[in-house]
Structures are given as C-alpha cells and as structure tokens.
Amino acid sequence: MINKLDLDIFIETGRIMIRDGIVIAPWLTWGKGEHRISFTLFTDIRTWSRHFAAQHWRPDWTMDIFGGQPIHVERAAEACREAVSSTAVYLCHLELGTLTVTEEMVSVAQRLTENFVEKVGLKDFVTFYLLTNMYEDLQVLHYYGSIHVNDFLQGDIHRPWGTNTLTSEFKQAVASRLVTVRDGFVELTHYGNEVLQSITRVFVESGFLKFRSRLVRLNNFNNLEDVESLTNILIPSSASIRKSLLELSEIQAGSHVLELGCGTGAYTFDAGLFQAVGPNGYLVVTDPSTGMLSTVRRKRDDYHAEWVHVVRAQAERLPFPDNMFDSVTGCGFLHLTNIHEALREIARVLKPGGTFSTFYPLHFPVRSDFFLEWFEPLLSLESKASHPDVLPDSDTVPAAMKSLFEIIRLDEFEHEIHYTSPQTVVEFFVEVTNLFEEKTAILPWRARQDLIQRLIQRGEEICRKYQPESLVERHPAQMIRAVVKSK
Numbered sequence: 001m002i003n004k005l006d007l008d009i010f011i012e013t014g015r016i017m018i019r020d021g022i023v024i025a026p027w028l029t030w031g032k033g034e035h036r037i038s039f040t041l042f043t044d045i046r047t048w049s050r051h052f053a054a055q056h057w058r059p060d061w062t063m064d065i066f067g068g069q070p071i072h073v074e075r076a077a078e079a080c081r082e083a084v085s086s087t088a089v090y091l092c093h094l095e096l097g098t099l100t101v102t103e104e105m106v107s108v109a110q111r112l113t114e115n116f117v118e119k120v121g122l123k124d125f126v127t128f129y130l131l132t133n134m135y136e137d138l139q140v141l142h143y144y145g146s147i148h149v150n151d152f153l154q155g156d157i158h159r160p161w162g163t164n165t166l167t168s169e170f171k172q173a174v175a176s177r178l179v180t181v182r183d184g185f186v187e188l189t190h191y192g193n194e195v196l197q198s199i200t201r202v203f204v205e206s207g208f209l210k211f212r213s214r215l216v217r218l219n220n221f222n223n224l225e226d227v228e229s230l231t232n233i234l235i236p237s238s239a240s241i242r243k244s245l246l247e248l249s250e251i252q253a254g255s256h257v258l259e260l261g262c263g264t265g266a267y268t269f270d271a272g273l274f275q276a277v278g279p280n281g282y283l284v285v286t287d288p289s290t291g292m293l294s295t296v297r298r299k300r301d302d303y304h305a306e307w308v309h310v311v312r313a314q315a316e317r318l319p320f321p322d323n324m325f326d327s328v329t330g331c332g333f334l335h336l337t338n339i340h341e342a343l344r345e346i347a348r349v350l351k352p353g354g355t356f357s358t359f360y361p362l363h364f365p366v367r368s369d370f371f372l373e374w375f376e377p378l379l380s381l382e383s384k385a386s387h388p389d390v391l392p393d394s395d396t397v398p399a400a401m402k403s404l405f406e407i408i409r410l411d412e413f414e415h416e417i418h419y420t421s422p423q424t425v426v427e428f429f430v431e432v433t434n435l436f437e438e439k440t441a442i443l444p445w446r447a448r449q450d451l452i453q454r455l456i457q458r459g460e461e462i463c464r465k466y467q468p469e470s471l472v473e474r475h476p477a478q479m480i481r482a483v484v485k486s487k
C-alpha cells in the first residue's frame, strides 16, 4: 500500500525547488549529445558535491517510501551534482543567454543548492531526486510495455545522459518488486504501476512536469537561431498580422517602449515598430533566445537605430524597474509564457496609464481529416487534453488580465496555417513550441525523438496524398490592447 500522506511532503519539496530556481534536468546539461559543462568545471562540481553530501548525509538514511531502500552517500552526492549542473546550465540560459556554463554560474548554483538543502533537508531533496530517476525508469516500462534488460541497464532509451550503467537502480527496482523480469525483458509490476501513478501525481501537483516542459521550450528556443523563417512558412500572413498589431498598439513617437519575444526582429524592424518609436524615443527589445538576439543586433546596426536597445529577458522575469515604459508590446510570445507571471511583470514595468498590446494564437479544434491522420501517433497518446493544451482559450488571457488591466480592444479572428512543409510544421509545433505539452510530457527520451521523426515522415506522406490547398487550416487568434489599472 502506498501512503498518500508520505508522498505529499514531496509536493511541497517540488514547489520550493521550482520557486528557488533549483533544476533537476540532466538532459539540459547534456545538450545535443555534448556536455555543456567543461571537464574542469564538472570535476569541480563533482568534488564539491562529494564534500557537501558527506557533510550532511547520515548512514542510517533510508527512503521512507516505496520499500525503504537505503540512501547511499554516493546517491546524495549524485543528487547535489545533478542539481548544481542543471541549475548552472539553466542560469546560463536565463541570465547570460549562453549555453556554455561559466564558473560564476556554478558558484551561484552551488549557493542556491545549499540554501535549498538548508530549507528542505538533504534527505528529502535526495529522495525527490531519486523519485525523478524512478519516474524515468518506470515510465519507460509503462510506455513500451517492457524493454530488454540490457536496454534498461544502458539507459539509452530513457536516460541517455547517464555515464554509468543503471545496475544498482535495476537491482533495487527488482528487490522492491517495482519491476519483474520475464524472458530477458523488464516489465512493470502492478505495484510498480501504482508507484508510477503516485510519483506522477507528486510531479503534476508540485508543477514539476510543467516546469520541465517549460525548460524544454526555453532550451529549444535558445537553440533556434531563426524563428522568423519558420513562422513565415507556417503563417504566410505573419507580416500583415505584425502590421495590424503595430496599428493597434498606437505607439507614440518619442515614448518609452518595451518589446517582448522579439525573435529575430520581424516586428521590431520589418513591421516598423522601431520607426514608430523614433530616434527621440527609447525602444528596448527582448527575447530569451541569444541566437536570435544576435540577428536583432545586426539589424539594429544596419538600420543605425541607436534608440533600440537589445536585452535578453523572458517575459516572466523582466530585468527593469517598476513604471519604466509607456507601452509594452510583442507579437506571438504570450502563449509561450506562464501567462499570469508575464502579465504581472508587464503591469509592473508599465507607467500608470501605460498600454499593453499583443497578438497570440488560440487553441484550435483538431478536426480536419489530414490533421487527424498526420498527427494520429501524437493524438493517441494518453492525456486529459485532446487539443494543443499550451495554447490559451478565448477567455484565458482576458480573465488573467482582469485584476491588472482594462481591456480597450479585443479582436478575435482566424489566420491561416499552412501545413505544406512537414519538417517545419513538426519542428515548430512539436519540437520547439511543444504545443501538445501534456501529451509529450510523458514520453521517455527516445520515444520523443522517434515520435518527431515519425511525424515528419507521416507529414511527407500526407503532403503527397492531399492537394496543397487542402493542407491549409484556419485557426483562431486574438489581438488585444489593454491599459494598466492604477496600481
């Protein structure tokens, strides 16, 4: 029997972890097959983690749940090493916009880990870490039904970032009767399945799975150098949408303006936002993706637009003082953020009476034959959501704005998405923006990669089968202009 109460404390541990900016996401450190931390720095992290764990660990520790396995000191060190490494990579993404970890970020990550451990205790932290591994180990069995013992031990399918084989995890999982071996294949026991459901509940309720998906998105955008050419293929009306948004924004020449999610500057330059602000004004353009910002800087220099300032930032954490801008605007970014956090930040940096205007796509009903056929492997994955769950409903943003803004204008309209380039469609919707977040969150590592390849292949077949004109869908979107309420 699994005692619900025993697990509930880990919901709180997960919440504190997210709040404190501690990350456990080894695939983030691992990058696209190459380690993002230099050998020397990684050796330092390893040494630090060993010392830190040895200081706080007690030999009588056992996991108080799922069979009470002993918690070895190596495991405690591994948890600390993983937290420091992933947190350092995360900080580099967020604070510096680089993928390469610096020494400074490692010391910040160590300090954050120390503070976090002081709050929740090393034992609970290590247990949470072990739950994340257990989740990957059990989820892969749940997803595939069974996998060969050798695949399980090597971890290639579900934990390809590991450097050691998973022998001790395997032995413990067998000893705790979470898994059983039949004809050389590992499978979940009934109890193992119950444990998986319980861990999933902890990860959903603490927000850990959602946080992980957000990291996937952040990581993918950071690796993407050009979002503009992708969106222009998918949404040929992008340029006219940006122009309409600029008109709606009513930007005053000479004012202080902040642009969020600028990408490669299609709205900033091509649509003419920088000209609307003009040389007597001040335009700060931001995006979390460093690759894209370098293009924006180049465009700024080409246009000699000295009043345009390029700053790395994500909408949920704006590095600007309160009451700094007359207007905040941005095209097609809000749906990729935590909408509540982003709106709170936007309201904070706006001057009293300042306005916010934006465009975002809404969640669309999945109904056309070609779409259902093409995306069947994705749509048939089990999850509560049958639609692209990342996109907002028509009342999501207006409702989230209610306490902070007064809506001046809200236009709902349809825009065309062209599904004629399978590679672009899958890369953008599934890999980068991860629109079906809830469905893909449960996928083991390899299954996610396989799904993306399969969808591209299916898309190529669909494009041969259907006429290009029938591969166009009209999806709903909103454009909104709002004024910040007095603060």
Ligand SMILES: C[S@@+](CC[C@H](N)C(=O)[O-])C[C@H]1O[C@@H](n2cnc3c(N)ncnc32)[C@H](O)[C@@H]1O
Residues within 6 Å of the ligand: 221, 227, 228, 231, 242, 260, 261, 262, 263, 264, 265, 266, 267, 287, 288, 289, 292, 313, 314, 315, 316, 330, 331, 332, 333, 336, 337, 338
């Ligand atoms: C669809 S693109 C739009 C780019 C540009 N505004 C345009 O019109 O072409 C979305 C942009 O939002 C950015 N983005 C992703 N997550 C974000 C976040 N949390 N805060 C701000 N921008 C974000 C991405 O890096 C990407 O450049």
